[in-house]
Amino acid sequence: MPGFRFKVRGSDLRTDLRISAQRAEAGGSEMIERPTGGMIRLTIPRRVKRGEIVRLAGEGMPKPRGGRGDLLVRISYRPGVRISRAR
Numbered sequence: 001m002p003g004f005r006f007k008v009r010g011s012d013l014r015t016d017l018r019i020s021a022q023r024a025e026a027g028g029s030e031m032i033e034r035p036t037g038g039m040i041r042l043t044i045p046r047r048v049k050r051g052e053i054v055r056l057a058g059e060g061m062p063k064p065r066g067g068r069g070d071l072l073v074r075i076s077y078r079p080g081v082r083i084s085r086a087r
């Protein structure tokens with residue numbers, strides 16, 4: 001059962017992840033806690049925006065008819081750092 005770090009919305013779970021501005025610019029990965037226990041690797045895209053949602057399919061709550069919902073991770077980092085979306 002999800003702890004206080006996860007918010008339930010239907011079969012999906014939501015959580016927040018605070019990263020450094022450098023990680024937001026460069027991308028990479030972070031290990032985050034799974035709702036069911038253990039850890040899972042979250043891939044962070046390059047130049048991710050503050051407030052952007054990264055989806056981990058099948059890592060949410062069980063669905064009544066089988067399968068699982070998704071884990072939705074909202075990215076945040078210290079304000080005041082400008083990140084360009086230009087490629």
